[in-house]
Amino acid sequence: MEKYVQIRPMPDPTVSPKGTSQGAASSPTFSPLYRQIKSLLLQRLESGEWRPGEAIPSESELATRFSVSQGTVRKAIDEMSAENLLVRRQGKGTFVASHDDPRAFFRFLRLVPLTGGIEQAQSIPLECWRAKAGPEVARMLELNIGDPINIVRRLLQFAGKPVVVDEIYLPGAIFGTVTLEMLRDFHGSLYSFFESKFGIRMIRAEERLRAVPADRASAELLHVAEGSPLLSVERVSFSYGDKPVEWRRGLYATNEHCYFNELG
Amino acid sequence: MEKYVQIRPMPDPTVSPKGTSQGAASSPTFSPLYRQIKSLLLQRLESGEWRPGEAIPSESELATRFSVSQGTVRKAIDEMSAENLLVRRQGKGTFVASHDDPRAFFRFLRLVPLTGGIEQAQSIPLECWRAKAGPEVARMLELNIGDPINIVRRLLQFAGKPVVVDEIYLPGAIFGTVTLEMLRDFHGSLYSFFESKFGIRMIRAEERLRAVPADRASAELLHVAEGSPLLSVERVSFSYGDKPVEWRRGLYATNEHCYFNELG
DNA sequence: GAGTGGTCTAGACCACTGC
DNA sequence: CAGTGGTCTAGACCACTCG
Numbered sequence: 001m002e003k004y005v006q007i008r009p010m011p012d013p014t015v016s017p018k019g020t021s022q023g024a025a026s027s028p029t030f031s032p033l034y035r036q037i038k039s040l041l042l043q044r045l046e047s048g049e050w051r052p053g054e055a056i057p058s059e060s061e062l063a064t065r066f067s068v069s070q071g072t073v074r075k076a077i078d079e080m081s082a083e084n085l086l087v088r089r090q091g092k093g094t095f096v097a098s099h100d101d102p103r104a105f106f107r108f109l110r111l112v113p114l115t116g117g118i119e120q121a122q123s124i125p126l127e128c129w130r131a132k133a134g135p136e137v138a139r140m141l142e143l144n145i146g147d148p149i150n151i152v153r154r155l156l157q158f159a160g161k162p163v164v165v166d167e168i169y170l171p172g173a174i175f176g177t178v179t180l181e182m183l184r185d186f187h188g189s190l191y192s193f194f195e196s197k198f199g200i201r202m203i204r205a206e207e208r209l210r211a212v213p214a215d216r217a218s219a220e221l222l223h224v225a226e227g228s229p230l231l232s233v234e235r236v237s238f239s240y241g242d243k244p245v246e247w248r249r250g251l252y253a254t255n256e257h258c259y260f261n262e263l264g
Numbered sequence: 265m266e267k268y269v270q271i272r273p274m275p276d277p278t279v280s281p282k283g284t285s286q287g288a289a290s291s292p293t294f295s296p297l298y299r300q301i302k303s304l305l306l307q308r309l310e311s312g313e314w315r316p317g318e319a320i321p322s323e324s325e326l327a328t329r330f331s332v333s334q335g336t337v338r339k340a341i342d343e344m345s346a347e348n349l350l351v352r353r354q355g356k357g358t359f360v361a362s363h364d365d366p367r368a369f370f371r372f373l374r375l376v377p378l379t380g381g382i383e384q385a386q387s388i389p390l391e392c393w394r395a396k397a398g399p400e401v402a403r404m405l406e407l408n409i410g411d412p413i414n415i416v417r418r419l420l421q422f423a424g425k426p427v428v429v430d431e432i433y434l435p436g437a438i439f440g441t442v443t444l445e446m447l448r449d450f451h452g453s454l455y456s457f458f459e460s461k462f463g464i465r466m467i468r469a470e471e472r473l474r475a476v477p478a479d480r481a482s483a484e485l486l487h488v489a490e491g492s493p494l495l496s497v498e499r500v501s502f503s504y505g506d507k508p509v510e511w512r513r514g515l516y517a518t519n520e521h522c523y524f525n526e527l528g
Numbered sequence: 529g530a531g532t533g534g535t536c537t538a539g540a541c542c543a544c545t546g547c
Numbered sequence: 548c549a550g551t552g553g554t555c556t557a558g559a560c561c562a563c564t565c566g
Contacts, residue, residue: 032536033535058552060551069537069538070538071538075535077552082346089545090553091550091551091552107528206524206525206526206527208524209473209495211495213493229494254473260472261472262469262471263371263374263469264371264468322531333555333556335554336556338533339554352533353532353564354563356531356532357531357532358532358533
């Protein structure tokens with residue numbers, strides 16, 4: 001029999017269960033207090049009440065607000081910090097993670113030079129148009145066939161050399177209309193762009209990699225021979241609540257670069 | 265100025281600093297108590313005192329042994345658990361992680377079918393011989409050129425179909441001599457093999473992926489056309505103390521399978 | 529029921545940041 | 548200096564496992 005108390009899902013509970021972990025039990029769903037706190041914090045993030053880059057209230061304030069001990073709030077934030085949703089900075093506070101943070105850049109771009117250090121990446125938008133979702137895109141983005149989408153084609157250069165050609169599919173329902181001008185005018189990563197222009201934050205992604213022969217168009221863009229091996233990287237990106245909000249296929253020329261992955 | 269106490273690096277400290285966090289400070293190196301505890305636990309693992317699959321002492325016993333609070337031991341174990349070094353099981357104890365654990369299997373094999381569920385993998389050792397390290401292998405494994413190594417070639421099948429051909433390089437200095445018979449007689453993953461037969465535990469790995477054309481030998485083994493694109497996966501595996509103990513290059517046929525990666 | 533990990537609290541103090 | 552996150556303790560109780 002469970003005894004851990006369930007806190008009330010109030011926006012700003014002023015009073016709450018008890019100091020010690022007693023209280024009314026047998027709620028329909030059970031989870032430790034710190035996970036309930038985490039859920040409440042997630043709601044705040046999802047609702048946009050706390051925006052990327054901003055500080056959230058201090059641990060002690062949250063503890064008071066939720067009528068729990070600071071350690072419990074701390075454990076909730078610990079998990080969210082491990083999931084790259086929040087960033088702690090000692091002496092300053094806890095902040096909502098942002099793709100503007102340079103440290104977050106290589107979290108979603110695993111391409112590194114075969115030899116030597118890091119290089120400057122440059123994104124060059126090629127085309128951008130609206131279309132209707134085909135069966136594959138619809139399936140990956142949990143849309144209906146025919147739903148409006150934006151398609152972006154862009155080239156990624158490292159040290160001035162073309163390395164990746166991407167085709168990116170974005171649901172019209174949440175992105176509205178994306179234009180080539182918007183993309184060209186923005187300086188920063190695509191995910192920074194999504195975050196600041198559309199308020200859409202990518203939390204995690206799944207990638208599926210294969211080796212494929214270069215088609216003619218991609219071969220030209222990447223300066224490789226048609227039919228030569230390219231690394232195909234298909235990615236679905238998810239926002240809060242595991243909602244898929246982007247699908248893309250990238251073709252990587254791996255002559256001078258490779259996809260780097262760390263297995264923990 | 266730091267005030268946190270440094271515990272004595274004794275094998276089994278019976279008495280220690282103080283109940284509260286006062287004590288002699290200004291040690292040459294500073295780190296929180298729980299990290300020092302973690303280091304001590306790591307030593308035990310590395311020394312083989314606690315073997316994979318075995319239970320380590322309970323949190324309260326460790327707390328007593330190290331004269332710290334249970335919460336501090338807990339935090340050390342938390343981190344090691346997050347790093348897949350230890351596994352907690354509520355009500356039973358904390359255990360040394362093992363590659364025999366089926367849950368650990370897909371941690372180092374990111375290959376999944378393009379369609380549908382999971383399949384049974386089968387490893388077929390092809391060849392095994394001793395050689396001297398060339399420049400590339402020596403560099404990756406931090407050996408000297410000419411040092412003895414074992415080379416294993418093996419085929420990986422999924423549902424009876426060949427999908428991966430691997431060439432695996434193992435330092436002779438720590439593996440001694442590996443033979444085809446040993447490999448054939450063992451049932452389980454290669455890392456289980458290393459763990460139980462050589463006492464070598466792979467902790468983490470780095471992989472570098474590229475797309476390459478199939479050479480003739482690999483093409484035949486994988487039943488694909490010579491020159492067709494294959495996914496090249498080079499991996500360096502590390503044991504305790506970030507010591508590189510395995511280098512391998514795998515060629516993956518990605519017609520019906522893909523390399524799956526989750527970006528957190 | 530004894531033993532283990534898991535949760536929660538309350539309070540103390542340390543380390544860092546910025547005013 | 549005040550305020551923030553970071554560490555540590557001591558003690559209580561909960562949930563799970565097994566004999």
